[in-house]
Amino acid sequence: MPAKNQTIGEFIIENQSSFAYTSGELSRLINSIRLAAKVVNHEVNKAGLVDITGAIGGVNVQGEEQQKLDVYANERFIETLTNREIVCGIASEENDDFITIEGQNCDHKNKYVVLIDPLDGSSNIDVNVSVGTIFSIYRRVTPVGTPVTKEDFLQPGNKQVAAGYIVYGTSTMLVYTTGDGVNGFTLNPAIGTYYLSHPNMKFPETGKIYSINEGNYNHFPQGVKDYIKYCQAEEGDRPYTARYIGSLVSDVHRNMIKGGIYIYPKSSKSSNGKLRLLYECNPMAFIVEQAGGKASDGFTRILDIKPTELHQRVPFFCGSKKMVEKAEEFMENASKK
Numbered sequence: 661m662p663a664k665n666q667t668i669g670e671f672i673i674e675n676q677s678s679f680a681y682t683s684g685e686l687s688r689l690i691n692s693i694r695l696a697a698k699v700v701n702h703e704v705n706k707a708g709l710v711d712i713t714g715a716i717g718g719v720n721v722q723g724e725e726q727q728k729l730d731v732y733a734n735e736r737f738i739e740t741l742t743n744r745e746i747v748c749g750i751a752s753e754e755n756d757d758f759i760t761i762e763g764q765n766c767d768h769k770n771k772y773v774v775l776i777d778p779l780d781g782s783s784n785i786d787v788n789v790s791v792g793t794i795f796s797i798y799r800r801v802t803p804v805g806t807p808v809t810k811e812d813f814l815q816p817g818n819k820q821v822a823a824g825y826i827v828y829g830t831s832t833m834l835v836y837t838t839g840d841g842v843n844g845f846t847l848n849p850a851i852g853t854y855y856l857s858h859p860n861m862k863f864p865e866t867g868k869i870y871s872i873n874e875g876n877y878n879h880f881p882q883g884v885k886d887y888i889k890y891c892q893a894e895e896g897d898r899p900y901t902a903r904y905i906g907s908l909v910s911d912v913h914r915n916m917i918k919g920g921i922y923i924y925p926k927s928s929k930s931s932n933g934k935l936r937l938l939y940e941c942n943p944m945a946f947i948v949e950q951a952g953g954k955a956s957d958g959f960t961r962i963l964d965i966k967p968t969e970l971h972q973r974v975p976f977f978c979g980s981k982k983m984v985e986k987a988e989e990f991m992e993n994a995s996k997k
């Protein structure tokens with residue numbers, strides 16, 4: 661078990677064997693992300709002050725109004741990753757298409773692509789509720805020395821070499837996996853260093869929290885309606901408690917600590933749900949599974965879905981293993997009727 665209060669830098673060096681490729685590369689990837697996260701954290705903490713509040717007046721490829729912090733965070737992560745000579749391409753929620761990073765000598769020698777949701781939970785920025793950043797990292801599949809292509813981004817989630825999130829909440833935490841368990845690091849803002857505060861995070865097998873936007877209840881598939889009724893029934897260890905922050909990162913983080921399930925299903929209003937497979941569901945699913953939880957679209961394991969589009973959406977069920985299995989049971993039964 662790693663020593664608590666180890667710095668993230670020490671942890672990476674000590675655990676380099678858990679990364680499939682050379683340690684130096686992982687350090688540079690995670691260091692880029694933690695640096696950009698510190699800069700973004702600084703701005704998030706000022707949310708409410710004039711210059712950082714509200715919409716920027718643009719609409720992203722999802723048709724969503726972009727908040728100033730969406731754009732600010734996007735620029736900081738892209739800039740920081742680009743300057744560290746480690747990525748050959750970046751895809752982001754805030755960019756229509758992927759960005760090719762040629763590298764200092766324009767030789768396309770870098771080996772990793774990063775997919776990012778720079779600011780998750782945008783609707784909560786101006787109301788002082790916790791938000792996050794989500795990242796997913798793959799090794800490129802196209803030859804080194806050639807420009808990155810869409811193929812490098814459309815890999816199934818089970819090919820991720822690392823994934824994680826930052827939650828900007830009561831404290832700022834960076835939580836990540838390289839396929840060898842999940843560890844959480846809390847930022848000490850006084851000295852700007854992340855310390856290992858949550859070693860070897862584990863999803864409780866079951867829990868008593870369900871997180872879903874029940875405002876859309878009438879539009880949900882029958883299986884989801886049945887599962888919500890199950891959660892609310894006065895039986896056994898139920899009713900469960902409803903908790904919904906409206907920031908995917910924060911809802912899943914809480915459920916990972918306390919036990920619970922988060923669901924963003926498809927509905928008659930959005931045929932594939934809202935969340936994006938590549939930079940929301942895949943990285944969160946990798947973390948959830950590495951912590952002993954489960955993640956699916958109600959039927960299929962998220963990490964086995966073969967992506968077809970950069971910004972494609974999928975229904976998302978994730979959390980405590982037994983709770984997700986129960987929800988899938990309701991989905992299965994309803995689909996047979």
Ligand SMILES: O=P(O)(O)OC[C@H]1O[C@](O)(COP(=O)(O)O)[C@@H](O)[C@@H]1O
Binds near residue numbers: 777779782873907
């Ligand atoms: O308001 P709704 O429809 O419940 O959606 C909330 C969900 O949408 C999101 O805000 C989508 O993410 P972005 O803020 O990155 O677009 C999730 O974080 C959250 O879980």
Ligand SMILES: [Mg+2]
Binds near residue numbers: 777779780908
């Ligand atoms: Mg998001």
Ligand SMILES: [Mg+2]
Binds near residue numbers: 730753778779780782
């Ligand atoms: Mg976002």
